[in-house]
Amino acid sequence: MTRKYSKARSSAALKALSKVEVGQVMDFTSDFPVVIEKASGAAVIDVDGNRYLDMTSFFGAALVGHRNPVVLGAIRRQLGRLLHGMGDVHPPAVKAKFLSKLAKRMPAPDYKGLLSLNGSDAVETALKFATAATKKAGIIAFKGAYHGLTGGALEVTWNPVFRSQFQSTLAGRGRFVPYPTDHETAAKVLEKVEQIASSGEVGAIIIEPILGRGGIKVPPPGFLSDLAKLAARHNLVFITDEIYCGAGRTGTYLASDIEGLAPDVICLGKALGGGMPLSACMMRPWVADAVHGASHEAVHTSTFLGHPIACAAGLGVMQALDKGLAGRAAQIGGLITNKAQEWQQKYPVVLEIRGRGAMIGIEMAPGVASQVVAIALRKGVMVLTEGVSNETLALMPPLVITDRELNRALNIIESAIVESQKSLIIT
Ligand SMILES: Cc1ncc(COP(=O)(O)O)c(C=O)c1O
Structure with a gap:
């Protein structure tokens, strides 16, 4: 009725x-x-x-x-202290607290993070740092993938609906292969990825451990691990986009945790801030250290980097998850x-x-x-x-x-x- x-x-x-x-x-x-x-x-x-x-x-x-009351409590306490910080000059204290808690949830102890506001921002960070680490612009990505709509992210977002009106601005960095959901296709995709990687033109692979906007598709067990190994053999930066499926959505903190992976780069967003705009690009040292500050300038930063209210909300989200959620x-x-x-x-x-x-x-x-x-x-x-x-x-x-x-x-x-x-x- x-x-x-x-x-x-x-x-x-x-x-x-x-x-x-x-x-x-x-x-x-x-x-x-x-x-x-x-x-x-x-x-x-x-x-x-x-x-x-x-x-x-x-x-x-x-x-x-x-x-969520825990998130609201954290936001209220932070509202009483500081609304906006100076992320890359005089950082808000809460940023360090948030990043250290987040780093503890990563699959290896050496991740460092760079915060931003939207998922697309985190993907931009991932792609820029990956390119700096390998000096190669090409990126292997997947059909059906959605990584955001800003300039860099759009290069690896597959759906023509989002790309066609901006085609002239795209550099064609994305090399798209099918997103496999069974072992047979996975084997063929790995062959194709091996072929593209051997061309020497790509520096990174980006994949959603569960394809979200592309239709909630799950790769067969072992595929992500095989892909990570292939990336390592070719010195490619292995990026997992956990913006939709990560931060506790699927039963483990990261969706890729069930394969015991420690990707070179992990992008998080959406649920991370409990409704506040917050995203993170978490990187292993060889990628994190590939970009250097210059002439006392951070070369990849933004006004609201490490926003205090969003960081406080992010701490609240992790607390709420730990309290049984x-x-x-x-x-x-x-x-x-x-x-x-x-x-x-x-x-x-x-x-x-x-x-x-x-x-x-x-x-x-x-x-x-x-x-x-x-x-x-x-x-x-x-x-x-x-x-x-x-x-x-x-x-x-x-x-x-x-x-x-x-x-x-x-x-x-x-x-x-x-x-x-x-x-x-x-x-
Ligand atoms: C996997 C994935 N990556 C990136 C993004 C982009 O995030 P945002 O819309 O916050 O820029 C999305 C958004 O749906 C997403 O699902």
């Missing part, structure tokens, strides 16, 4: 926004506009007072829940996967279930996932699609979601699947 809802305030707010915001940002003509007023835990309320359960963590950022990802993954497997038995539009922990993708028949998103929203669940054709329903709830809330959200999504399946049969 579709809920009764009012949309007057959301519609008015969106209309006002459409007059002042650049048009490409969003669909201002939506027939079900939702302008968000507040959120707490896994619950979201729009400006008309309609409630939603969040199965997105707002692009993955609210992993420990919206306005870390173990929740696997439980959530189990609950969602069980339910999704039932759906796969019942509904032919449910094609495949992928992912790990609180990052589960359900591939659906063409057109269905987007319909499910629209229907579920009207019924009170926020969920999004991933994948190049929006074919995958992405279930990425905050770890604080209760079993009751999760079951409710899943029941609503199931009823949305039933409705969209019916409409497929009629048309």
